[in-house]
Amino acid sequence: MIKAKELRIGNLVSSNGESIYLWELGNFELIHDGTNEMSMFSPIPLTAEWLRKFGFSLYGGSYLLNEVAIFENYNHEKSWVLDARGFSLGKDFKYVHQLQNLYYALTWEELTLK
Numbered sequence: 499m500i501k502a503k504e505l506r507i508g509n510l511v512s513s514n515g516e517s518i519y520l521w522e523l524g525n526f527e528l529i530h531d532g533t534n535e536m537s538m539f540s541p542i543p544l545t546a547e548w549l550r551k552f553g554f555s556l557y558g559g560s561y562l563l564n565e566v567a568i569f570e571n572y573n574h575e576k577s578w579v580l581d582a583r584g585f586s587l588g589k590d591f592k593y594v595h596q597l598q599n600l601y602y603a604l605t606w607e608e609l610t611l612k
Contacts, residue, residue, distance in 0.1 A: 499539070499540065500539050500540065500541050500593075500595070504595065504596070504599070505520060505539070505595065506520070506595075506598075506599060506602075507520055507521060508520065508521075508598070508608055509594075509595040509598050509599070510542055510594045510595060510598065511539040511540065511541065511542060511594075511595060512539065512540040512541070512542050513538060513539055513540070517542060520539075541592070541593035541594070541595060541596075542593060542594040542595070543576065543592060543593060543594075544578055544591070544592055544593055544594050544596070544597055546561070546570075548594055548597075549561045549568060549597075551611050551612065552597075552609050552610070552611060552612065553612040554568060560581075564605060564607075565582060565583050566580065566581075566582045566601060566604060566605065567580070567581045567582070568580055568581075568597070569581065571590050576592060577590035577591065577592050578590065578591055578592065578597070580597075580600055580604075582604045582605075585604075597609065
């Protein structure tokens with residue numbers, strides 16, 4: 499499940515095993531499970547395949563797109579670290595919607611599938 503405050507319109511999430519874009523959050527009361535999480539959506543784990551789908555290119559040990567670099571964190575299983583123009587986020591993330599939100603916050607551009 500995903501915390502409701504993590505989602506924005508345009509995020510990719512999983513619903514019934516399918517990757518879908520959130521075009522609207524709908525009636526919050528109907529999809530809120532009372533624990534501040536959206537019970538009908540699951541996060542999509544971020545993988546190298548997803549990075550390539552968004553247009554990131556592998557360069558050295560990182561994936562690059564418009565001066566945003568994503569590194570796999572080998573200290574924590576299946577997590578990623580972001581670096582943009584020398585600014586390191588300093589916190590790991592694991593899911594596609596988190597990357598979309600971080601990328602938008604840093605570039606003011608939506609991260610779209612290529």
